[in-house]
Amino acid sequence: MYARILMLFTGILCLQTAFAQESQYQYLSGTDKDHTVNWDFYCSGGRQSGRWTTIPVPSNWEQQGFGSYNYGHDKEKADEQGVYRCQFTAPENWRERHxxxxxxxxxxxxxVKINGKLAGPxxxxxxYQFRYDIxxxxxxxxxxxxxxxxxxSANASVNRAERNGDFWVLGGIYRPVYLEVKPVVHINRVAINAGANGQFTVHAYTTALSAGYSITSEVQTMSGRPLKEPVSIQGNNTGVYTLHQSFDKPATWxxxxPNRYQAxxxxxxxxxxxxxxxxxxxxxxxxxxxxxxxxVNNVKVIFKGVNRHSAWPETGRTLSKAISIEDVNLMKDMNMNAVRMSHYPPDVHFLDVCDSLGLFVLDELTGWQAAYDTIVGHKLVRELVERDVNHPSVIAWDNGNEGGFNRALDGDYAMHDPQQRPVLHPWERYNGVDTKHYPNFNYLVNASLYDQDIYLPTEFMHGLYDGGMGAGLADFWDRMLMHPRGAGGFLWAFADEGLVRTDKNGIIDTDGNHAPDGIVGPHRExxxxxxxxxxxxxxxxxxxxxxxxNFNGLLPVENRYDYTSLSQCRFGWQLLKFTSPGKKEKADTLASGTITAPELAPHTKGxxxxxxxxxWREADALLVTAWDNHGRQIITRSWPLQLxxxxxxxxxxxxxxxxxxxxxxxxxxxxGKATYYFSSSSGHLLHILTPKGKISLGGGPVLAGVSQQLKEFKAGNDADAFVVWARYDGNGFLYVKWTFxxxxxxxxxxxxxxxGEAPYMGITFRYPEEKVTGLSWQGEGPYRVWKNRLQGNLFGSWYKAYNNTVTGESWVYPEFKGYHANVYQATFHTTEQPITFYTGNAGTFLQVFKPxxxxxxxxxxxxxxxxxxxxGFLNAISPIGTKFQDAAQMGPESQNNSMLNYTPVKETIWIDIP
Incomplete structure (x- = not known):
């Protein structure tokens, strides 16, 4: 309905403005996934084929219940055709328009046919965006x-470059369709080159302008205030005009x-x-x-980027500006400053949002391990560059991906781009930049020591399931910052590319391990x-x-901005007091205050x-938060203040x-609170009994992952307590003392x-998973951790209900099972009775079952x-690897744990039945 009203309004406007100065736009389709228009539709194969019906436009027809699904790796793919028809009205005065x-x-x-006649080839x-003069x-x-x-496609190279790529193969008119109505004498397009030094050039492509016509350029602020007098050129019977001006110290983008102007x-x-x-x-x-x-603007930039597919579960590649805004905000919330378009140009509104909110963009010609032929490639490079040339966010063109490079096209970008942006070949060395994908840590070390090329991996830290990206990133990033020619990198990938399968009762399908690679889920979980x-x-x-x-209130800080002084940021602190963990996170703020922002230039410390x-030391935790000069929260760090x-x-x-x-x-x-049952032959706790019933905690303590034999078990009074001792030998030893x-x-x-080495170290117990309903704990949360992914959580009081999430195959987050860091106390909520554990040492990891x-x-x-x-109560936990590398290749934090001497680890826990 929205699009029909817009179409009617625009049509009336065109009738009333025969000589309108601005171009007029009449949408024949809807404008996005949430605003569509039904067209008549016929599908030649698969579901709902062989009959005329209707379909929302824009859309991918698979998501509307038509045709068949394929992923790019499928050897056999459905070759369906869809025929679309719609009616529209052309006012009489359009005879005088283009x-x-x-x-x-x-x-x-x-x-494309209009009234039965071909509109063009x-x-x-x-x-790619394309148009016909109709x-x-x-x-x-x-x-x-x-x-x-x-x-x-009828063109084999198009199928190789696009349809065989490592992403979903979809069909349809999936982006908007509209009529652009202009005067017969008009501007076709402009290409702007505006340098950081204030030199401004606009190339205007017009119909031929004869004597008596002129073309003028005026640079304004985004609110419409002119910066200076416009410049003008008289018509000379050509269709290309170049206008130039100089501006003194403009605000750069x-x-x-992301400072912008308008021409x-x-x-x-x-x-x-x-x-x-x-x-x-x-x-x-x-x-x-x-x-x-x-x-960029004479400042050496470190790109903190991610790769992004254009996808939404219910609508495939038909998106909306609202999704673009959400995605860019999520990237900015991760402190990213860059995004790579993988592996095709995005919706134009995504680039608009990158322009306005501020992200550097690598814009990419499709070519997943195979390239377009030269004839079709020339056309598509032109369509790509002409559409996106004026976006300041676009700082480089990618000529394909991972071997999908038609080198005959490398020079085409400069033909259409007056800014002469760099051209990259993601995955290989080209143009002085090594973009090698998925380096291991040793490659990065050697590159930083010996390589003379700029290093910018356009894919690294592959994020399949819960591996990669965050895990191992600290080691990689520290080494990248040490690289004298390091330029940062782009993580793979932003979101799991999961599709709602309309042929499989609405399940979300990631095609096995091909597409669950995201930092966020399909719906941005x-x-x-x-x-x-x-x-x-x-x-x-x-x-x-x-x-x-001896903390004196001075917190060391480093400014890792490229352009911004920390004096432009805002800082604050909080002192928190936690209540006992219950079924909700709970903390009281005892005091809070602001922190004077220091005058720290980029890449300096203070x-x-x-x-x-x-x-202040009576509080349970200290939190410090930083906000940037746009009011966006950058980071919150927390520290426990009690032991x-x-x-x-x-x-x-x-x-x-x-x-x-x-x-x-x-x-x-x-x-007096509970009865603890032990086996004298194993030394293990068997279970616990209270007046309310049995608690099935038992089978331990066992030294995790180590085969041992009971050597001694004894019990007796010790002062005012009763003590149970057990000693185990084997590959190492375990000594246990229970005090009641x-x-x-x-x-x-x-x-x-x-x-020697071990993937984890500590003790474990048994408890039936099916009896657990939730977990509340005081410690770092709310997410689980790996040895090589300890950053990002906050020390606090947390609760989560039981789930059986497998990251990337289901999306109820945070995952319930896994390792949890620096746990002080934890209560397992069960169908029997709650069980609470208290730890005696900082840094204890809590194992919650096995994912x-x-x-x-x-x-x-x-x-x-x-x-x-x-x-389990552990002192060391295992790291996680990526799709292509096991953890051992990912740096120091990702190595196995090792005890270099035989000095024993000593720990304490308490078990309470509330």
Whole structure:
């Protein structure tokens, strides 16, 4: 309905403005996924084929229940055709106008007819905007548009470059269709080159302007205020005009300060305005300095980027500006400053948002490991550049991907781009830039020591399932910053490319392990890596691991911005007090305040001075938050201010005594709150019994992952307590001491040592997973961690309900199972009774069961080692790898754990039955 009203309004406007100065736009389709118009439709094969019906436009027809699904790797693909028809009205005064029909994107070959006559050659290529002049094909009044769309192209190279790519193969008119109505004498397009030095040039492509016509350029602020007097050129019977001006110190465009202006280009005949267009742009200069780096506005830039597919589960590649805004904001929230278009040009509104909010963009010609032929490639490069040339966010062109380079096209970009942006070949060395994909850590070390090329991996840290991206990024990023010619890199990928399958009862399909590679899920659900990346890539970089005893309020900080002083940011602190973990996160703010922003230039170090009140050490945690000069929260860091050992002060023994009953192999110890049952043959806890019933915690403590034998088991009174001892030998040793006092939680002291390397170290217990309903804990959260992904969580009081999420195969986040960091206390909510554990040492990892391996995994790189136990208290945990590399190749944090001597680890936990 929205689009029909817009179409009617625009048509009336055109009738009333026969000599309108601005171009007029009449949408024949809807404008996005949420605003569509039904056209008549016929599908030649697959579902709902062989009959005329209707379909929303724009859309991918598979998502509307037509045709068949294919992923690019499928050897056999459906070769359907869709025929579209719609009626529209052309007012009589359009005889005096120039009318183009514009398609923003059609997959894949499009034959366009107006009133039964071809509008022009069949367009081939599914990701590009194209147009036809239909002025002479229109009838006064009613007209018919017919579009025959072939999902597979008649051009084999188009199929190789697009349809065989590592992404979903979809069909249809999936981006908007509209009529652009202009005067007969008009401006076709403009291409602007506005440098950081204030030099401004606009190339205006027009119909031939004879004597008496002039063309004028005026640069304005975005609110319409002219910067200076316009410049003008007289018509000379050509169709290309170049206008130039110089501006003194304009506000430049960058990802940190996306300052924009607009150019108003006007054709006049005498004093009469014939046609006028307004084009936003930014003053911005990009250059590759060989053996040095990539500079934007004479500043060497470190790109913190990600690859993005254009996809939404319900609508495929038919998106909306609202999604573009959401995606760019999510990237900015991760402190990213760049995005690569993988592996095709995006919707134009995505680039508009990158322009306005600030992201550097690599714009890419499709070519996934195979290139277009030269004939069709020339056309598609031109369509790509002519559409996107004026976006200041676009700082380079990618001529294909991973071998999909038609080198005969490399020179084409400069033909259409007066800015002469760099051309890259993602995956190879080209133009002085090494863009190698998925380097391991050793490659990065060697490149930083010996390589003379600029290093900019256009894909790295592959994010299949929960692996990659955040995991290992700290090591990679530190090494990248040490690289004298490092230019940053682009993570793979932003979002899981999951489609709602209309042929499979609406399941979300990621084609096995081909598409669940995102930091966020198909509907932008945040994985743990989201917050890890946010912390590692924060331009306000704070490395303090713990608040020292002599802390004087000075917090070390580094400014990792490229352009911005920290004096432009805002800072604040909070002191928190936690309640006991319940079914909701709970913290009270004891005090808060602001921090004076320091005068720190980019890439310099200094201190944040916290003016904390008297008694600040009585709080449970300190939080520090930074906001940028646009008000966006950059980062929050937290530090516990208490030690978990203080837990012992919470408990006071009551009167009475501990009762002990021995029966054959079983010893029962009753401390007045619960009875703990032990096996004298294994030394393990068997279960716990309270007046409310049985608690099935048992099978431990076991030294995780180590085969051992019980060497000694004994029990007896010790002062005012009853003590149970067990000693185990094998590959290392484990010593266990249980202490029971009346009315006090059971205390477990243990010490152990392990010989050599191990993926994890600590003790575990057994508990039936099916009896657990939730977990509340005090510690770092709310996401699980890996050894090589510890950043991003906050110390606090957390709760999450049980789920069985496998990252990238289901999307209820945070995942319930896994390792949790720096846990002080944890309560497992169960169908039996709650069980609460308290830890005695900072840095304890809590194991919560064992995540199921992804069904689509082709290897174990993203299925890290876990102890066989269900609930564990660990001092070391396993790292995670990526789709292409096991963890050991990903840097120091990703190595196995090793005890270099035989000094035992000593720990304490308490078990309480509330």
């Amino acid at each position: 009318v183009d029909i514009v398609f923003e994107g059609v997959m894949t070959d499009a034959e 069949i367009h081939q290529g599914g990701f 002025s002479k094909l229109l009838h006064n009044g009613s007209n018919q548009l017919e579009v025959k769309v072939s999902k597979m 960058s990802a940190e300060a 108003v280009i006007t054709i006049k005949k005498g004093s009469q305005t014939i046609h006028r267009i307004t084009q936003p742009f930014g003053f911005r200069t990009v250059e590759i300095r060989p053996h040095d780096g990539i500079y 945040k994985e743990g890596s989201f917050y890890t990346i946010r912390e590692i890539w924060s331009p306000v970089h704070i490395t303090l691991a713990a608040i020292p005893a 201190f944040l001075s916290l003016q904390l009140p008297e008694g 978990p050992a203080n837990v012992e002060q919470l408990f006071t023994a009551t009167g009475g005594k501990v009762n002990v009953v021995t029966n054959n192999d079983t010893m029962a110890v009753d401390n 006092q009346p009315g006090v939680p059971a205390k477990l002291d243990y010490s152990y040592s392990i010989k 199921a391996p992804p069904k689509g995994a082709a290897n174990n790189n993203t299925n890290p080692a876990f102890p066989e136990g269900d609930i």
